[in-house]
Every structure is written in C-alpha cells, then in structure tokens.
Amino acid sequence: MKSEGLRVAGLSVHLNETPILSDINFEIRAGETLAILGPSGCGKSTLLKSISGLVPITTGDIFWNLQSLLSSPVHKRGIGLMFQNHALFPHKTVQENVRFGLEMKKIPKGQSDDAVRELLDLVGLRGYESRSVQTLSGGESQRVALARALAPEPKLIMLDEPFNALDRSLRRRLIEEIYGILTSLGITTIHVTHDSEEASQVADSVLLMDNGKIMDHGEFSEVIKSPKNAISAELLGLQTLWKPKLENKNGLHGLNSPWGYKEFPEPTASSYKVLVRPENIKVDPAGVEAVVLNNVYISGQKLVKCSVLDSFSVHVKTDEEFSIGQSIKLLLNLEDIEILLEHAE
Amino acid sequence: MPNVNATVKKISALTTVIAFLIVSAFYTVFYFYPVGKVLNYGTGFSTVSRVFNSSATWKVIWFTTWQAIVSTFISVIVGICIANVFTKFEFRGKQVLKALAIIPFVMPTVVVATAFISVNDFLHLNGTPFSLQGSTLGIIVAHVFFNTAIVIRTVGSIWPQIDFESEMAARTLGANSCTTFFRVTLPQLKTSIFASASLAFLFTFTSFGVILLLGGLEKATLETEIWRYATQRTDFETAATLGIIQLVIIIIMLAVNTRSRSLITPAKKSAAAYNRSNYTNPRLIRLRLTSCIVFITGFLGLPFAILIERSLSASNGYSFQYYKQIFLESSERFSIFGTRRAIFNSLLWASLAMVIATILGLLAAVLMTHKSKKISRSSDIFLLLPLGTSGVLIGFGIIVGLNTSILDVRSEWWIVPVAQSILGVGFVSRIVSTAITNQDPELKQAAQTLGAGPAKVWWHIDMPIVSRSLVAGATFAFAIAIGEFGATAFLARPQRPTIPTAVFNLLGRPGAATFGQAMALSVILALITATAVSLLERTGQVVGNEI
Structure with a gap:
C-alpha cells in the first residue's frame, strides 16, 4: 500500500551552486492531498517544479508507484501543475486553453470537445468556451487553470499557492468547489500555501518547509498538536511564542515563569522557545498581573493580547470585553507550557 | 485656484495652436507640397x-x-x-x-x-x-x-x-x-x-x-x-x-x-x-x-x-596615410572630392538638422499627446507618413517642387539640413510622445497630493521625463542626419559634399588611394555615429520601440 503514490527521496536542488532545496524526503499515498506550508522564498515552488521536471534536480530521486521519474522529460511525466498566476495562454480562448493538454495527447477533436465541455461544466464555466482568457476575473481564471490542468488526466496535480491573490470569501468558496472536484475524481494532490488555515482545510497531511528544508511532516492534527520546533509552530500560525530566560538549578536548565518553575526536557540543547496556546490561559483573579495591549480577531475568534510583567506577551482566548491598558490577571497551568527547540535539529 | 487653472488652460491652448501652426507650415512646405508635386508629375x-x-x-x-x-x-x-x-x-x-x-x-x-x-x-x-x-x-x-x-x-x-x-x-x-x-x-x-x-x-x-x-x-x-x-x-x-x-x-x-x-x-x-x-x-x-x-x-x-x-592598409604597410590625405587634402588630385569640407559640412548640417528636428519634434509631441483624441490621433497619422517616406523621394520632391519663383530654395545650402531633419522630426516626436504617454499618471497625482501645483508638477515630473527623451531624440536625429544619403544625394551640390556623398564619389573613382580614403572617411562617419549612439544609450532611452 505504501508504495502507491509519490515518493520523493533525498531530493536536493542547487541553482548556480546555491542550495535551494536540501535532502527532501516525503511520500503521498495515491488519492490523498498533501499541503506544503512555508514562508515565501522557502523553496516550495522550486520543489513543485523539480517534481514536474521543470527544474533539474541536483541529487535524489522521485518515484511514482516505485518507478523513477527522472528519465522522463517534463512533457511525459503526466504531472499537472497549476501555477500561482494561472499562466493561462493569453492568445487562446478558454476552450483552447483547456483543450491544449488533450491536443498534446493527440486526442481526436470530437472526443476532446466533449471532455472540454465536461470539464467546463465541472468548474462551472459552461458558456465561457469562446471567451478570451484576458477578460476573465481572478476566480474564473483560477477555474480555467484547474480545468486545463485536469484535462490530460494527470496522475498527480500540484497547486502552487492557488488562492493567493483572492479575497477571503472567494477563496473559501473556491476551496470548497475545487476540492469537491478533486476529491470526487480521487486525484493525488499537492497544495502549496503559506496559510495554515487553508492547509488545514484541504489536506490530509502537511509538510512544513523553511529555508529549503523540511521542518515537520505528518497528519495535520498530529503536527499541530505537537510541533517539532518553534519554526513549525510559527508556520502553523500558533500564536504565543517567546524566548525564555534560562535558569540553572541543581545542574539542570529550567524556565522560571511567572506561573512557576518548569524544567527543560533536554538540558543539552542550546536554544528554546516557549509555546502557550491561547485557549489554555484563563482570566482569573488568582493569576499573574498583565496589561491588555489590543484585541485581535483571527478567523472570527477573539484573542486578547496582553503584556505579562512587562517581559513578554501572550494571547488569551476569551469572550470578555477589556479596554486597552486595562490591568487583568492571567492564570496558566505549568503543564500547558510547551517548550520547543528554537531551530530544527 | 480657479484662476490658476484658467491660466494653465489658456497657456496649454495657445501652445497647441502655435505647435500646430509651426509643424504644419514646416511639413506643408518641405514635405507635403514637394511630395504632392511628385504625385502631380507622376x-x-x-x-x-x-x-x-x-x-x-x-x-x-x-x-x-x-x-x-x-x-x-x-x-x-x-x-x-x-x-x-x-x-x-x-x-x-x-x-x-x-x-x-x-x-x-x-x-x-x-x-x-x-x-x-x-x-x-x-x-x-x-x-x-x-x-x-x-x-x-x-x-x-x-x-x-x-x-x-x-x-x-x-x-x-x-x-x-x-x-x-x-x-x-x-x-x-x-x-x-x-x-x-x-x-x-x-x-x-x-x-x-x-x-x-x-x-x-x-x-x-x-x-x-x-x-x-x-x-x-x-x-x-x-x-x-x-x-x-x-x-x-x-x-x-x-x-x-x-x-x-x-x-x-x-x-x-x-x-x-x-x-x-x-x-x-x-x-x-x-x-x-x-x-x-x-x-x-x-x-x-x-x-x-x-x-x-x-x-x-x-x-x-x-x-x-x-x-x-x-582604411589603414596603405601601399607601404599600415599607416594613417589615407586619414592624413582626408584632412590635409595636400594633393591636387584628392582635393576635388572635398573630403575635409565634407566632414565639416556633415557635422554642421547634422547639428542644424538636429536643432530643427528637436524643436519641431517637441512641438509635434505636444500635438501627439494632446488630451483630445482627435488631435492626437490625426497628428500621429499626419507625422507617420514623412517617417516612412524614403530620403530619395523627399529629395526628389524638393527638386521638382520647390523651384517656383517664390520658393526656389533648391540651391540654398540650408535645404540639406532641412531635408535631413524631416525624418528626425518624426523620430523626436515619437520618442518624446511615447515617454509622455508611458508616464505613470499616479506620479503626477502623488505630486499633487504632496502639494505641487500645475507648474511644479510640470517642472518636477514632466520636465525630467521630457528632457531625457528629448536628448535621446536629438541624438538620434543627429545620427540619422549625418548618415542621410538619399535626400542629400539630390540636394548637396558637388562643391558642397557631405561624408556619405564624398564616400560615394570616392568609390566611383578607380585607384587604391581613393578607395583607401573612402574607407577612412567611412570609419570617421562610423565613429561619429557610434559616439552619438553611445550618448543615446547613456540616456537610458529604449529607442527602437518607439520607432
């Protein structure tokens, strides 16, 4: 079962002797969706392009169902790529764009016409056949790009930050529409994004990248429950992270927090960050002194940002109303303080 | 403010009228009338x-x-x-x-x-x-x-x-x-x-x-x-x-x-x-x-x-012999081609052509970038034709057209730079108008929001763009004029040669010396042109797209 699907093994890409990707290893089972999450410039797009064969890889291998793809040129790999800016052919109509991949497979016109019609139906663009792609809105272009990428029936489709430039409501609608289609077709998908919320909506598993390397990889729920390091936590959008002051008691490192002393798990590691999840902090008269800095709303949830003893700030999940500058008291159980390595090992 | 706006409008309208009168007078006399005469003849x-x-x-x-x-x-x-x-x-x-x-x-x-x-x-x-x-x-x-x-x-x-x-x-x-x-x-x-x-x-x-x-x-x-x-x-x-x-x-x-x-x-x-x-x-x-x-x-x-x-290969090995002959014209035999005179004429006339082309080109650009689509579009078409017309046709037109008693200018020396500038006007106006049209309108708006009035907007935003493209256009007009051969072949009298006509005459005569001089004179012309073009490159203007 494990061999069905895509396997990337020890992949590295150097451009002009600068390493862009280093030792990338992961697998996706056929029919599943993997989200690749990482900041701009971390090598996400290069990874997709090297899988599709557009960027030559320096070392490593790429397998589909145990067969190496390296000897196949781009146009013979059967891997679809939906570009961030859609990359529609400006000199062709909607229909001609979608038909392009079918023409490359030398599918007879009558048959390809039917396929194009079906695909345009699927993406809700029936009637747009002879429209110039330059007259389309962002969402429409998006759907044409998807229909075009799906037309040659790729074994794997890769979406490179597909919803980047779209407003939130359109993004939500398109995610539903597009993933409805992809799920119904059972296509293996890689979805690149820098938005953790988007990643959680679309993917079974997630791969976190930073600086050309994999930071973390696994089921979304697992990765978010116990991130491997501080960079992963930040990529996942976890809110309250700070660098603690180190203390040494009886030869062991530890954190002396306002809520009590907590020992470090591995005293040899050089650098740590502290993660406290907003839902674990309570407003309570028995707590520690804090000052309200501002109120933020993330995905409709209210978080209050507070400065604790003037030394660090935390986000608190609460429905209560506080004014800026107001003094409140915050309570936190020591076991809810998570200590993470600052960098990847 | 309304007074300032009214004044700006008046100045702008007056500039348009003046530009129209000067440009159309120039083209009517030196292009449309002569070419019309050719039509009449043919x-x-x-x-x-x-x-x-x-x-x-x-x-x-x-x-x-x-x-x-x-x-x-x-x-x-x-x-x-x-x-x-x-x-x-x-x-x-x-x-x-x-x-x-x-x-x-x-x-x-x-x-x-x-x-x-x-x-x-x-x-x-x-x-x-x-x-x-x-x-x-x-x-x-x-x-x-x-x-x-x-x-x-x-x-x-x-x-x-x-x-x-x-x-x-x-x-x-x-x-x-x-x-x-x-x-x-x-x-x-x-x-x-x-x-x-x-x-x-x-x-x-x-x-x-x-x-x-x-x-x-x-x-x-x-x-x-x-x-x-x-x-x-x-x-x-x-x-x-x-x-x-x-x-x-x-x-x-x-x-x-x-x-x-x-x-x-x-x-x-x-x-x-x-x-x-x-x-x-x-x-x-x-x-x-x-x-x-x-x-x-x-x-x-x-x-x-x-x-x-x-150009350096003389009978006795490599030397500057041909260059010396060009400048000294010591020998009676070579002086008939007036090579030194040709260099002087070329430089002087190309400079004059450049001045004419720059002034008229700027005025033409005013018309080509006018707010009214009718004015801008018609002046664009009006100025395109001279740009495409060959030098020979322009020269021929002037010969057959401007020979009336009032307008017999064919043997005047200044008709050469005027003819050479006809192409130049087209190029200058195109380069300048493209620079103005391609200008980001938000630049002007940003200047206005920062407190610049119409005059200051013109001085700080329009002026630098126009002047840069004008330098590019002028240099280009110079390069065209100095190498112009078609119209010049008709209009430059034998006793008033330019470098191209002198090269043509030299090549028409047998002998190694005249051949060598023709080569040397070409090298000089190439150097002058290359110098002008390197200036052009330095202005950073992408010439060629406008043309």
Whole structure:
C-alpha cells in the first residue's frame, strides 16, 4: 500500500551552486492531498517544479508507484501543475486553453470537445468556451487553470499557492468547489500555501518547509498538536511564542515563569522557545498581573493580547470585553507550557 | 485656484495652436507640397501607361520586392534566435553584446556598404560566387546586417514580458520544447515580429545607399531608379511615377506596422522573475551562447574590423596615410572630392538638422499627446507618413517642387539640413510622445497630493521625463542626419559634399588611394555615429520601440 503514490527521496536542488532545496524526503499515498506550508522564498515552488521536471534536480530521486521519474522529460511525466498566476495562454480562448493538454495527447477533436465541455461544466464555466482568457476575473481564471490542468488526466496535480491573490470569501468558496472536484475524481494532490488555515482545510497531511528544508511532516492534527520546533509552530500560525530566560538549578536548565518553575526536557540543547496556546490561559483573579495591549480577531475568534510583567506577551482566548491598558490577571497551568527547540535539529 | 487653472488652460491652448501652426507650415512646405508635386508629375496618363507597360518597370518592382522579402525573412529568423539567447540566458558580457548587436541599426547605410566592400576586398571575393559587390548576395547580406538589429530590439523587448509560466504550463501539459515554442511562445511574439518585419521590409524596400554601392548598375530597385531617372536621365515623369508606386507600398507597410504595434499589449506580469537559464539544459545553453557570440562578433563585428583594417592598409604597410590625405587634402588630385569640407559640412548640417528636428519634434509631441483624441490621433497619422517616406523621394520632391519663383530654395545650402531633419522630426516626436504617454499618471497625482501645483508638477515630473527623451531624440536625429544619403544625394551640390556623398564619389573613382580614403572617411562617419549612439544609450532611452 505504501508504495502507491509519490515518493520523493533525498531530493536536493542547487541553482548556480546555491542550495535551494536540501535532502527532501516525503511520500503521498495515491488519492490523498498533501499541503506544503512555508514562508515565501522557502523553496516550495522550486520543489513543485523539480517534481514536474521543470527544474533539474541536483541529487535524489522521485518515484511514482516505485518507478523513477527522472528519465522522463517534463512533457511525459503526466504531472499537472497549476501555477500561482494561472499562466493561462493569453492568445487562446478558454476552450483552447483547456483543450491544449488533450491536443498534446493527440486526442481526436470530437472526443476532446466533449471532455472540454465536461470539464467546463465541472468548474462551472459552461458558456465561457469562446471567451478570451484576458477578460476573465481572478476566480474564473483560477477555474480555467484547474480545468486545463485536469484535462490530460494527470496522475498527480500540484497547486502552487492557488488562492493567493483572492479575497477571503472567494477563496473559501473556491476551496470548497475545487476540492469537491478533486476529491470526487480521487486525484493525488499537492497544495502549496503559506496559510495554515487553508492547509488545514484541504489536506490530509502537511509538510512544513523553511529555508529549503523540511521542518515537520505528518497528519495535520498530529503536527499541530505537537510541533517539532518553534519554526513549525510559527508556520502553523500558533500564536504565543517567546524566548525564555534560562535558569540553572541543581545542574539542570529550567524556565522560571511567572506561573512557576518548569524544567527543560533536554538540558543539552542550546536554544528554546516557549509555546502557550491561547485557549489554555484563563482570566482569573488568582493569576499573574498583565496589561491588555489590543484585541485581535483571527478567523472570527477573539484573542486578547496582553503584556505579562512587562517581559513578554501572550494571547488569551476569551469572550470578555477589556479596554486597552486595562490591568487583568492571567492564570496558566505549568503543564500547558510547551517548550520547543528554537531551530530544527 | 480657479484662476490658476484658467491660466494653465489658456497657456496649454495657445501652445497647441502655435505647435500646430509651426509643424504644419514646416511639413506643408518641405514635405507635403514637394511630395504632392511628385504625385502631380507622376500621374499623367501617358507616363503611367508607359511605365506600367515597360517590362523594365516590372523587373525593378519584382527585384525590389523579392530582395526585401528575402532580407526581411532572414533578418527575422536570425533576430529571433539572438533575441531568444538574450531573453533566456544571463551571462557575463551580455550588455556589451546587446549593445554590439544594436549598433548596425544606427550605422549609416554608406558605412555598412563600405564595410562589406572592404570585406569583399579583404577576402578577394570579387569574381567568385560569393562576391558581395555587384551582386544580390551583397545586398541581402548588408540588409540582414542592418535589420537583424531591428528584430532583436523589437522582439527582444517583448519576449521577457511573456509569462514564462505559460511556457512551463505547456510543458507540464505534455508539449515538448519545440511544440511549446511554436504553440505558446511564438503566437505571443507574433505582433512584435510583424511590427519588426514590416519595418525591416520598409527599410530594405526603400534602401538606397546599400543598393547603389553594393548592387552597382545592374541591381536596380525603385529607389535607385527614381534617383537615376531624375538625376542622370532627367526624366522626372518616370521618376515620379516610380515614386508613387513606392509611396503606395510604403503606406501599406506603415499601416501593417501601426496595426501590429497597436496590438502589442504588455503581458500580465509574472509574479516571479525567472532566471530562465535555470530551466535549460546546460549543454544547450553553451551551444546557443556560442553561436550567438560567434554570430554577433563574426557577422556584425568583423565587417567593421575589416573596414578599419582597410582604411589603414596603405601601399607601404599600415599607416594613417589615407586619414592624413582626408584632412590635409595636400594633393591636387584628392582635393576635388572635398573630403575635409565634407566632414565639416556633415557635422554642421547634422547639428542644424538636429536643432530643427528637436524643436519641431517637441512641438509635434505636444500635438501627439494632446488630451483630445482627435488631435492626437490625426497628428500621429499626419507625422507617420514623412517617417516612412524614403530620403530619395523627399529629395526628389524638393527638386521638382520647390523651384517656383517664390520658393526656389533648391540651391540654398540650408535645404540639406532641412531635408535631413524631416525624418528626425518624426523620430523626436515619437520618442518624446511615447515617454509622455508611458508616464505613470499616479506620479503626477502623488505630486499633487504632496502639494505641487500645475507648474511644479510640470517642472518636477514632466520636465525630467521630457528632457531625457528629448536628448535621446536629438541624438538620434543627429545620427540619422549625418548618415542621410538619399535626400542629400539630390540636394548637396558637388562643391558642397557631405561624408556619405564624398564616400560615394570616392568609390566611383578607380585607384587604391581613393578607395583607401573612402574607407577612412567611412570609419570617421562610423565613429561619429557610434559616439552619438553611445550618448543615446547613456540616456537610458529604449529607442527602437518607439520607432
């Protein structure tokens, strides 16, 4: 079962002797969706392009169902790529764009016409056949790009930050529409994004990248429950992270927090960050002194940002109303303080 | 504020009226009236039927057309290959190579022709099937030499704007690199290829210096025939009819060019700037780069190198003997060509032509960028025709047109710079108006929100853009004027030569000394032009796209 699907093994890409990707290893089972999450410039797009064969890889291998793809040129790999800016052919109509991949497979016109019609139906663009792609809105272009990428029936489709430039409501609608289609077709998908919320909506598993390397990889729920390091936590959008002051008691490192002393798990590691999840902090008269800095709303949830003893700030999940500058008291159980390595090992 | 706005409006209206009066007066007297006279001469029924019934006419039309088509076709193919290398690869020395590739475009025809004559002489090609003198091959090679630069410039400026991701998308959809080029890249370059091809066709169709110097007597085109009929056979009617045929074809090609240029729309910018070298097989990069470098240095650079070598190669080894003869004119024999006088005349007249072209070009740009679409559009068309008309037709027009008792200016010395400036006005107005039109309107709005009134906006925002493009236009006008040969061949009297006419006269005489002087004089002309062009490059103005 494990061999069905895509396997990337020890992949590295150097451009002009600068390493862009280093030792990338992961697998996706056929029919599943993997989200690749990482900041701009971390090598996400290069990874997709090297899988599709557009960027030559320096070392490593790429397998589909145990067969190496390296000897196949781009146009013979059967891997679809939906570009961030859609990359529609400006000199062709909607229909001609979608038909392009079918023409490359030398599918007879009558048959390809039917396929194009079906695909345009699927993406809700029936009637747009002879429209110039330059007259389309962002969402429409998006759907044409998807229909075009799906037309040659790729074994794997890769979406490179597909919803980047779209407003939130359109993004939500398109995610539903597009993933409805992809799920119904059972296509293996890689979805690149820098938005953790988007990643959680679309993917079974997630791969976190930073600086050309994999930071973390696994089921979304697992990765978010116990991130491997501080960079992963930040990529996942976890809110309250700070660098603690180190203390040494009886030869062991530890954190002396306002809520009590907590020992470090591995005293040899050089650098740590502290993660406290907003839902674990309570407003309570028995707590520690804090000052309200501002109120933020993330995905409709209210978080209050507070400065604790003037030394660090935390986000608190609460429905209560506080004014800026107001003094409140915050309570936190020591076991809810998570200590993470600052960098990847 | 209303008072300030009213004053600005008044000044603007007054400027438009003045610009219109001066520009239209200039063009009416020195272009439309003379060309109208040619039409009048050439449309007599008996002349037209005689010209069209003569097989010689059809032979000339056929040769003019086919040599232009072949030259254009080769230029387009070669130009696309080089533009491809410039677009796709980053390499050391790219800027130098790019500048080298553009130089032939601005070189005077006489310099290019003498460069190939020198190659012919150096490689002893005379009498062989590869002879570049008195042969169609020479004409085509010289035209390709010129026009490749137009294609590189026009296509090369559009190519990087094509969304590279659309090419990558085609590859992921199953297209191989060849199919991707023909199905995705080429269609997006189509309009720029048409634009440059129509321009290249126009230049080769109306080419004069190259045909006259390299083609000799046997290889006649419409342009050289107009000149021959007018100056050697004094058959003005036939010359005028041939001129009309040429004008009709020019108008058609200008229409194609204008239409193609209007269809060039900058592609939606790809968010990521790609270094395309990273996406190509390194072996292919080396192959393409090497062929590009060999072509540019070999085909485009070598003729100039040989021209310099020939100019220094005297009977007693390498020396500056021919240069000395040009400047000293010590020997009685050489003085009849007035080489020193020619240099002085060329510099003076080209400078005057530059001044006229700059002033009138700026006024024309005022009309071309007018808020009213009617005014801007009609002045654009009105000014396009002189830009496409050949120098020979303009010179001929002045000879047959401005000979009335009031307006007999044909033998005045200043008619040469005036004629030379007609083309220049077109170029200056186009360069300046394009700079103004392409200006980001938000720049002005930003200045206004920062407290700048109309005058300050003009001074701080418009002025720097206009002045930069004006310097570029003026330099270009100078380069055109100093190398102008067609109109000058009609208008410059033998006792008042310019460098191109002196080179032509020198090459018409036998002997190593006159040949050497012609080469040396060409080198001087090339140096003056190259200096002007390097100034042009320094202004950072992309000339060539406006043209």
